Amino acid sequence: MKSSSWDSSIGDLPAAFLDRLPDILQPEDLDIYAEHVAAERPLTIRITDASLELSEVEATFASRGMTCHRSDWMPESLRITPPDRSLLKEIDGVLGNRIFRQSLSSMAAVESMGIHPGHDVLDCCAAPGGKSSLIRLRQGSDGILVANDLSRNRVSRMRRLFELINVTGVDTQVHDAKTLGSVFPTCFDRVLLDAPCSGEGRFNLNEPATWTDWNPGKIRRLAKLQVSLLKSAIQTLRPGGRLIYATCTLAPEENECVLQKVLTRHSSMVRIESISTPFEGRRQALSGWNEVSFPDWMSNAVRIVPENGMTPFFLAAIRRL
């Protein structure tokens, strides 16, 4: 195993995981990641009710000794420091459930979809519904939104969330997303595939449950599933439609390698395009992995490193021709 200053600070994480990191992250990003994993997770919220002023939310947090930081690219969001979650319930009560805890990278995934009012949208793996709720906002509640998930329990939870934060007009469905291509062929202008993944971007030293079940076999299993999900999701796009493939993991097998497998076979049907949303922590996707070089188009995909309240993510925008 390689050894350096960053891995001594996060040395409790699985050795096989740490061993891969220098091949995935640039040297300066290793330190950024190590610091992120050892610290408390960033606390970011989104205001779900347009009539609630940012300044009112800022004053509510300030009265409890917390500071709110605005974002240039995501006007409804605030990053709260220190990231003290213990007061959130009380603040929710004061503000009447009009704020919603959501990571900035999740918001970036939805903003990257380029949704306009009237677009018909499919969220393939939607539960518990955070991203779908933002999609509905960007649709201006105009156009179809199908929010699908495999898990009936999680879909019930999603429906409760929509009721709580007053999101209406969402068609919640329960399908294996591998079948969505035949259930909804060429039906949508925008599609989100926020794929089940090994969640390496959510690892936190203070929460061992986030990393104790990590193993290379899990990555292999998930990568196979992600390839099937992406193939199916592409089939649901209308010509000209755009799909965002998203994960919250670092593993190239679940990110660049999935794109390479699916897009190389469908090159006459789809292409990868750039993502212009100006969120922080953007890095280019890897140019190769395990001695294999990726095609030039891979540089349009984006890795997010945990800077300025962002959390690790991978995003790729796919246009159906």
Ligand SMILES: C[S@@+](CC[C@H](N)C(=O)[O-])C[C@H]1O[C@@H](n2cnc3c(N)ncnc32)[C@H](O)[C@@H]1O
């Ligand atoms: C990363 S989470 C989605 C989070 C969600 N997009 C949000 O923002 O709240 C992945 C979801 O994929 C669902 N899932 C796993 N396998 C699936 C499949 N074969 N078809 C559809 N959904 C699946 C899981 O139940 C889980 O809810």
